[in-house]
Amino acid sequence: MADKKKKPTRVNARLPRGFVDRDAADLRAQDAMLATIRRVYETYGFEPVETPMFEYTDALGKFLPDADRPNEGVFSLMDDDEAWMSLRYDLTAPLARYVAENYETLPKPYRSYRAGHVFRNEKPGPGRFRQFMQFDADIVGAPNVSADAEMAMMMADTMEALGIPRGQYVIRVNNRKVLDGVLEAIGLGGEENAGKRLTVLRAIDKLDKFGVEGVKLLLGEGRTDESGDRTPGAGLSENAINKVVQFVIAPLGHVLTREPLAAGSNPVALGKVEGYLNVDNQAALQRLATADITSEQFQEGLTELQQIAAFCGAAGYGDGRIRIDPSVVRGLEYYTGPVFEAELLFDVVNEKGQKVQFGSVGGGGRYDGLVSRFMSQPVPATGFSIGVSRLMTALKNLGRLETAERPGPVVVTVMDRDRMADYQAMAARLRAALNTDADGNPTAEPVPVEVFQGNPKQFGKQLQYADRRNAPVVIIQGGDEKAAGKIQVKDLIEGKKIAETIEDNAEWREARAGQELVDEADMVEAVRAILARHAAADAA
Incomplete structure (x- = not known):
């Protein structure tokens, strides 16, 4: 078998x-x-x-x-x-x-x-x-770090151009040299500790996700998430963890001001532009300047942060949009100097319906x-x-x-399969006319036109398709209209409005809602008039 x-x-x-x-x-x-x-x-x-x-x-x-x-x-x-x-x-x-x-x-x-x-x-x-x-x-x-300052300013400009108002975002700036200086102070200097330093930096980089206690776990023995997956820790001693928290993670707790400081009021020497620092940046730089860390790279990183704060302040960005923040790391190993992140400060609703702070949406640095x-x-x-x-x-x-x-396409319906060439010619004529201005130049926004390519046997299915495509207009020409040199132009948007006021099916068929019979030569102008009417209504 x-x-x-x-x-x-x-x-x-x-x-x-x-x-x-x-x-x-x-x-x-x-x-x-x-x-x-x-x-x-x-x-x-x-x-x-x-x-x-x-x-x-x-x-x-x-x-x-x-x-x-x-x-x-x-x-x-x-x-x-x-x-x-x-x-x-x-x-x-x-x-x-x-x-x-x-x-x-x-x-x-x-x-x-x-x-x-x-x-x-x-x-x-x-x-x-x-x-x-x-x-x-x-x-x-x-x-020069003026290029890094320019990057931070451009990030701020981008956030505002996208409609995020001032006060609902912040560009946070730090320097990997400062971080490396802190790690050197806890005994993680030298090439032999490069891998461990990277583990520590990646742990600090999770601050916005796991909070201080979560980062402490990653700096120490490791952390287990809700699914049971375990991330190995950096294995730092309790004393070393406390130092990292003290110099890098501890919140500043200072209130921002949008007013530039009076000249001479900044305790960090920044030359002629010292008065442009807001109090948050002033406090951050002062805190780093008074830290008991003497390594050369730490001091170099601090100087660069001072310069970035000064350049941004002088250019008009000293109102809290760009903030010195020692906790900014950036995860990739190739960063060598200033690093920055764009952070959103407003809450959003997650998939569980809970309000959460969205956090970082971009960043970068010197490499x-x-x-x-x-x-x-x-x-x-x-x-x-x-x-x-x-x-x-x-x-x-x-x-x-x-x-x-967006409005959907103008749909040319198909009443007779043998006349597909006629329907394609109508569509081509509409595309050419609706997508150019009086001088023959392309219009700013395209007006799509298509011939229905599904099964044309059930005309109602074609109208249903046009409705699902959000089509404003359909073109209809059966054998009788062709013989008379006429075309039915149906305004689907107006038709819906009229149909809502009609309850009787016979009355609805008689009303032919939103539909008009025009000469073939007037097809383009009839469609133009419908599109213009709806554009004016949308703009009103």
Whole structure:
């Protein structure tokens, strides 16, 4: 007996964990957001560049794990030449490779921006994705901290351009040299402690997520989360943990003022611009200046923070928008100097309906050694990255994301399959006329026009389709209209309004709500009139 043919196995449609699908409204909101950010970047003189999603793994940075298969933290594969390639972890390391390859032809300093998706092979969770978009800006070849100050100011400008008012965000600034000085003071200096220093820095970087007590656990024996997963700690002594908390984590507790200080009132010597510091920055710098830490790199980092605070204050950003904060770390190992984060201060509602503080939506810092990895000369650089996906989530929860639904397409319905050429000709005529002005130039916003491509047997299904697409107008021409040289133009929006006042089906059919019969030659003008009427109503 012959074996029965096995039915083909149906593939289960499922989205991989840590990844998301996005619909048209989300993508349009993202486009509007990127356009806003791009405009701010370009007002500071930055120009676009694009790098590929894949890089050779060794080009992505020394923060990657040293393993036979470098697939922890990143997604990697081996190409035909048996060379490891990885999906980019961020947009900074690929930029460093690009600059090194094109160093002789690029203007120095080189100002660039780029937007794109990055990939993290990490445990996904609420608000934590394996693929997300970043929008970076960097200055390569600028050794002075005035470039870092400019980055902090541009971050502030970007937040406000996106509709986040002053007082609901803060740009927090620190210096890795200051942090390294503190770690040296607790006995973690030297190359032999490099791994332990990185563990400590990553623990401090979790302050906004786990709080002081959670960070203390990460600095000590380790921390176990709600799922039972355990993160090994740095193994510091209780005394060392207390010192880290004292110099880095302890809150300042000072009230901001929007008034510049009187000249001479700042206890930290900043020369001619000392009066621009707000009291929060004044207190932070004073606290660091009086710390019992004498290492050269600590003092150098403190001086750079003083300069950044002064530059920002002199440019009009001394009102608390940019704040010196010793707890800012930034997790990546390649940062060598000033580091900064953009933090949202308002609460949002999470998936459980609980109010939570959203925290950081972007950050960056100075990475003077990253480009130099590819070259035989030092190349200073600084930059920052906005987490577009994360910031969009925050703005959406706050109701500040531009997600207004656009009008759908003008739909040309199909009454006779044999006349598809006629319907396509109508659509082409409408596209050409509705998407150009009187001088033949393209209009600012496209007006989509499409021919219905589904099963035309049931006309009601075509109208249902147009309604679901949010179509403002449908075009109807059956055999009788064609013979008479006429076209039915149906205003779906007006039709809905009229239909709401009619209860009797016979009356509804007789009313032909929102529908008018016009000559073929007048089709474009009839559609234009309907679209203009609705545009005026929306603007009113």
